[in-house]
Amino acid sequence: MKKELFTGSAVALVTPMHADGSINYDTLGKLVDYHLQNGTDAIVACATTGESPVLSHEEHCKVVEFIVKRVAKKIPVIASSGSNNTAYALELSKDLQSVGADGLLMITPYYNKTSQVGFVKHFTYIADHVDLPIILYNIPSRTGCNIMPETYFELSKHPNIVGTKEANGDLAAAAKTAALCGENLAIYSGEDNLTLPILSIGGKGVISTSANIIPKVMSDICHLDFQGNEKESRQLFLKYLDVMNTLFIDVNPMPVKAAMNMVGWDCGKCRLPLTEISKENEAKLRQTLQKYGLLA
Secondary structure (H helix, E strand, C coil): CCCCCCCEEEEECCCCECCCCCECHHHHHHHHHHHHHCCCCEEEECCCCCCHHHCCHHHHHHHHHHHHHHHCCCCCEEEECCCCCHHHHHHHHHHHHHCCCCEEEEECCCCCCCCHHHHHHHHHHHHHCCCCCEEEEECHHHHCCCCCHHHHHHHCCCCCEEEEEECCCCHHHHHHHHHHHHHHCEEEECCHHHHHHHHHCCCCEEEECHHHCCHHHHHHHHHHHHCCCHHHHHHHHHHCHHHHHHCCCCCCCHHHHHHHHHCCCCCCCCCCCCCCCCHHHHHHHHHHHHHCCCCC
């Protein structure tokens, strides 16, 4: 049985930007403090929601180092370090380890993709050369490839591979993964609107975009379930389901960054090629936030 990096809700933290596109460290620090005060169980830095594809290597490492220092070991800081280039993924992973990350989040190779054998060799190679626990990230809608349950089973044998952020939308496959891997692989929902179903098959929590806006809600959904209060967890999940769905009204993280600005955070815009959401979607997003009393 492996020790989990965290249980509960990890926020996939946005990376706030100034008007000129540079990183807004003042707001970033305040966001970290906010999550420490509002029940977030771990911070995932520089993932998709944190705009990792448009951060330079230096920016990526600096943001993670800043968050690590600000958190000061109060909760785990998990740094995204995946790539479709195995050698570069290892280089980035080592650099993030050196700046103090507690764990790594590693997306499957994208664009060039790979086979199931390739998954095993890619992740094993990196896991063999770092000293941090690794959470895999499976999101076929972005990468074009999908980790099968049997492949998870092989990967779960490695002592440094401790979990997966599952976002393939296939609950039957997730259940098979849970049955095969047992306590050797923690399963986290990678889709906010499937958090409760993942918990129902023994999932250990969620890596959440919505937690940027409703951190305590996302944490409470998980911990109520862990405590055996399934009814209260379900009621809270269903109550806030509209928020979770609306935050994915367009390409992530465009809506959540717009929402952060609406609720009072100075997070700026996304870097290109991502843009601002449409006026129509902005109105829908604002309406939802207003319905829940979340607007500034």
